[in-house]
Amino acid sequence: MEAGERALLEATVRDAIEDSSSASADDVLVRLGWPEMLEAEPRDAVDVVFTALGATNATATVLDDVILTALGVEPRPDLAVLLPAFASWDEPGRLDSGAVNAVGLSTARVARATDLVFVCRDGVALRRVVVPIAEAETTPVHGIDPDAGLHVVRIHQRGVDGAPIESEVWEGAIAAGRRAVAHQLAGACRTMLALARAHAVERMQFGRPIARFQAVRHRLAEALVAVEALEATLTAAWDEPVPMTAALAKASAGRTARTVARHCQQVLAGIGFTTDHPFHRFLKRVLALEGLFGTGDDIVVRIGRQLMAERTVPTLIEL
Amino acid sequence: MDIAEFRSELTAWLDAHHDELAPAFSPPGTLDDHVAQMQRVKSVLFETGWMRWGWPERVGGLGGSPMLRTELGAALAARNLADPGLYSLVEVLAPTLIDFASPELAAEFVPRLLSGEEVWCQGFSEPDAGSDLASLACRAVPDGPAESAGQWVVSGQKVWTSLAQYSDRCVLLARTGSTESRHRGITAFFVDMEAPGITVAPIEMINGVAEFAQVFFDDVEVPADRVLGEVGGGWAVAMSILPYERSSCFWQRTAYLARRLQLLVDAAADDERTVAVVGDAFVQLHELRARSRATQHRLAGGATLGVETSIDKVLVSTTEQTIYDAVLRLLPGIVEVDDTPVGDAWRTEYLYSRAATIYGGTVEVQHNIIARRLLDLGGDD
Numbered sequence: 001m002e003a004g005e006r007a008l009l010e011a012t013v014r015d016a017i018e019d020s021s022s023a024s025a026d027d028v029l030v031r032l033g034w035p036e037m038l039e040a041e042p043r044d045a046v047d048v049v050f051t052a053l054g055a056t057n058a059t060a061t062v063l064d065d066v067i068l069t070a071l072g073v074e075p076r077p078d079l080a081v082l083l084p085a086f087a088s089w090d091e092p093g094r095l096d097s098g099a100v101n102a103v104g105l106s107t108a109r110v111a112r113a114t115d116l117v118f119v120c121r122d123g124v125a126l127r128r129v130v131v132p133i134a135e136a137e138t139t140p141v142h143g144i145d146p147d148a149g150l151h152v153v154r155i156h157q158r159g160v161d162g163a164p165i166e167s168e169v170w171e172g173a174i175a176a177g178r179r180a181v182a183h184q185l186a187g188a189c190r191t192m193l194a195l196a197r198a199h200a201v202e203r204m205q206f207g208r209p210i211a212r213f214q215a216v217r218h219r220l221a222e223a224l225v226a227v228e229a230l231e232a233t234l235t236a237a238w239d240e241p242v243p244m245t246a247a248l249a250k251a252s253a254g255r256t257a258r259t260v261a262r263h264c265q266q267v268l269a270g271i272g273f274t275t276d277h278p279f280h281r282f283l284k285r286v287l288a289l290e291g292l293f294g295t296g297d298d299i300v301v302r303i304g305r306q307l308m309a310e311r312t313v314p315t316l317i318e319l
Numbered sequence: 320m321d322i323a324e325f326r327s328e329l330t331a332w333l334d335a336h337h338d339e340l341a342p343a344f345s346p347p348g349t350l351d352d353h354v355a356q357m358q359r360v361k362s363v364l365f366e367t368g369w370m371r372w373g374w375p376e377r378v379g380g381l382g383g384s385p386m387l388r389t390e391l392g393a394a395l396a397a398r399n400l401a402d403p404g405l406y407s408l409v410e411v412l413a414p415t416l417i418d419f420a421s422p423e424l425a426a427e428f429v430p431r432l433l434s435g436e437e438v439w440c441q442g443f444s445e446p447d448a449g450s451d452l453a454s455l456a457c458r459a460v461p462d463g464p465a466e467s468a469g470q471w472v473v474s475g476q477k478v479w480t481s482l483a484q485y486s487d488r489c490v491l492l493a494r495t496g497s498t499e500s501r502h503r504g505i506t507a508f509f510v511d512m513e514a515p516g517i518t519v520a521p522i523e524m525i526n527g528v529a530e531f532a533q534v535f536f537d538d539v540e541v542p543a544d545r546v547l548g549e550v551g552g553g554w555a556v557a558m559s560i561l562p563y564e565r566s567s568c569f570w571q572r573t574a575y576l577a578r579r580l581q582l583l584v585d586a587a588a589d590d591e592r593t594v595a596v597v598g599d600a601f602v603q604l605h606e607l608r609a610r611s612r613a614t615q616h617r618l619a620g621g622a623t624l625g626v627e628t629s630i631d632k633v634l635v636s637t638t639e640q641t642i643y644d645a646v647l648r649l650l651p652g653i654v655e656v657d658d659t660p661v662g663d664a665w666r667t668e669y670l671y672s673r674a675a676t677i678y679g680g681t682v683e684v685q686h687n688i689i690a691r692r693l694l695d696l697g698g699d700d
Contacts, residue, residue, distance in 0.1 A: 197694055212700050217690035224689055228630045232609035248605045255602070301591075304598025308589045313581040313601065317608060319322055319386050319570070319615055 001044045009044065014052040017060075025053070025060040026077070026109075035075060038065055043238045050180045054187025054289075057281045059149045061109035063292075066180045070173035071128055071165065073117055080110040080133065082118035082153055086291040087298060089174050093120030093155070095127055100160040102129075105292070108149030110138050116153070119170050120162060126170050127162030131155060145284035175246035177293045179237050182246075182253035185289055186234065189227045189260040192282045196220060196264035199271065210267070219263040230256040236317045245316055247299050254296020257286040320372065320383050326390055329369060333394060339363065340400050346664035350528050354438065354485050357401045361409070361435030364391070370433050378417055379430035386619050389567040393574035403575045404530075404671075407568040408481065411560045412439045415490055419547040419556050420509060428488065428509070442477040442491040442510070442534060443557060449479075450684045452492075452557065453502040457536060459493035461543075465550050471495075471508065473516075473539040479678070483519045483532035486512045491536075492553050505553035509545045516540075526670035564679065565628035566618050569611045569635050573604070576642050579668070580604060583642070587649040600638075600645045607634045626692040629685040636675040636682055643672035 020028045037045035065075035082092045082104045092104030120127050135157050141150040200211035210216050230252045237249040261283050265272045272279040344352040364370035373388030374380025396403040413432055416425045431437040448455035457475025461468030473493055489510045496504015516539035521529035548556045587593045647654050653662050654669045676682040690696045
């Protein structure tokens with residue numbers, strides 16, 4: 001997508017989401033052509049939409065569309081996805097002689113969809129299973145961020161069959177999810193930094209804006225360095241779309257979100273500790289998002305284990 | 320030439336000529352060894368043409384995207400064929416001559432730098448002008464009106480001048496305006512290091528290597544045709560170096576750091592502590608590589624690099640220290656008590672890495688720039 005066109009899209013999506021109530025962010029995105037955009041220009045679509053969702057703290061269920069597409073299923077509003085459990089990237093189901101046991105997380109789509117798609121391990125093979133949501137036990141997650149729309153979903157059912165899928169398809173779905181969530185975290189980090197910056201230049205203490213104190217400036221500078229590094233890994237993850245670059249972007253997103261939240265909350269000080277100021281919503285949202293498709297720490301360990309097992313430091317991206 | 324094609328041909332060529340190019344000395348090697356190695360490699364690569372890609376034809380190059388020479392430097396760093404810190408002087412000083420010297424001067428001297436015939440140094444920092452470069456005091460006085468001067472006479476002192484004791488030329492910043500003129504009253508000169516009145520006093524670094532030197536200028540005569548850029552335009556010359564240092568040199572540094580992490584991964588015990596430390600270092604390295612790549616692409620796309628490269632500088636500095644900290648943690652004793660050549664090499668590099676957050680503008684100075692220019696936080700106290 002050409003740069004001017006892209007900037008216009010970013011502004012349009014963000015304005016539309018901000019003008020809507022959070023409940024209808026999905027409708028807004030559909031009206032803006034999200035399904036067609038995801039099919040025709042997945043990179044721009046995912047980047048722009050998830051960055052905007054993160055930046056505005058809006059709740060949508062478009063992650064389901066991203067995962068469905070990666071699993072080779074045509075996305076539909078009445079089709080929800082069972083994601084891996086919090087802090088996991090294992091396939092959420094086990095299939096044994098037609099009996100399925102699955103537990104994982106879903107977006108708010110599960111509350112109004114009719115069917116649920118998920119991946120099961122069946123011995124050494126993987127299968128893509130579809131069950132009616134009526135058969136599933138769904139519980140909204142209150143947790144740290146009730147507005148995130150997450151649900152815990154459990155399924156115990158017999159007589160289930162599924163389409164075999166290659167393990168690369170599942171890895172591709174995890175990678176797609178990681179890229180999307182990493183964009184959302186990057187958007188949230190940008191807003192946390194903007195909130196802290198605005199506070200720093202307005203808040204007067206000792207007769208001057210606190211932005212003039214080097215201790216404050218350096219915290220915000222460090223936060224910006226982290227966000228810029230994360231955004232670079234996202235560019236790399238799309239340029240070289242292999243599972244490892246997506247894992248690295250998600251790992252970077254986890255580290256960055258914690259660094260940015262820590263520095264921004266300290267700069268926001270008292271007001272950032274209240275529910276009067278919007279910061280708390282972003283802090284809570286990034287903690288909820290960080291566990292989707294594996295936390296940064298878990299991914300770091302997994303990557304380290306792979307490097308040590310192969311005794312190889314891969315290059316992944318060239319000029 | 321296309322970059323992917325260049326990379327693949329270069330890789331094949333370097334593989335085939337490894338024995339000819341590899342250092343003959345055992346690690347860590349003396350500074351003499353490293354300088355001689357770099358010059359020998361440059362000489363071979365210049366004769367075979369590799370060293371000429373990405374440089375303009377008017378200075379002996381073969382043309383093509385500057386990314387070609389970035390790729391070459393990265394390959395040399397990754398293969399331990401040239402120290403990236405020493406090699407970076409080529410990347411920053413050749414463009415200065417190309418952009419600011421007369422065409423004749425550039426055509427005469429740049430090929431000598433590229434071909435390994437000469438070593439050049441950069442005379443910027445002074446004892447009282449480190450991070451605050453605009454306060455430099457080394458003075459150049461014309462022998463008449465500045466516009467028609469035949470020569471300039473330089474007096475003063477420089478410090479942290481890398482490889483001064485090996486250098487044939489120096490790109491020097493000197494004050495030609497009033498002391499209060501700050502960055503407006505500075506002029507750049509291309510000085511012969513054998514000129515009478517120059518004294519070089521090497522400084523032994525924390526790792527025992529004397530890579531830097533103090534350079535004293537005592538009424539050194541510099542012909543007027545050695546002024547680089549405009550009289551009073553030295554700040555622009557100094558600033559022009561930044562994009563090269565922060566693109567090509569950082570990409571090459573990244574290749575070097577990747578090689579170091581590989582050596583650590585080869586040697587470390589495969590346990591739970593290692594996987595966490597190595598994983599963390601690799602994520603940082605990947606962030607740096609991704610950022611540096613994006614910067615390269617912006618430069619190649621015609622963008623003017625500016626203050627946003629302070630981000631790159633912070634990332635390269637902190638990643639370097641993370642990787643050597645990982646070495647200290649995962650190879651216990653290798654830095655502290657290992658007297659084998661391998662221990663000597665890690666020790667030298669570990670100690671050098673402590674300067675990564677200091678040279679080229681400290682991390683604190685970068686944070687100040689980021690705060691003021693990128694976050695628009697206004698002035699500080």
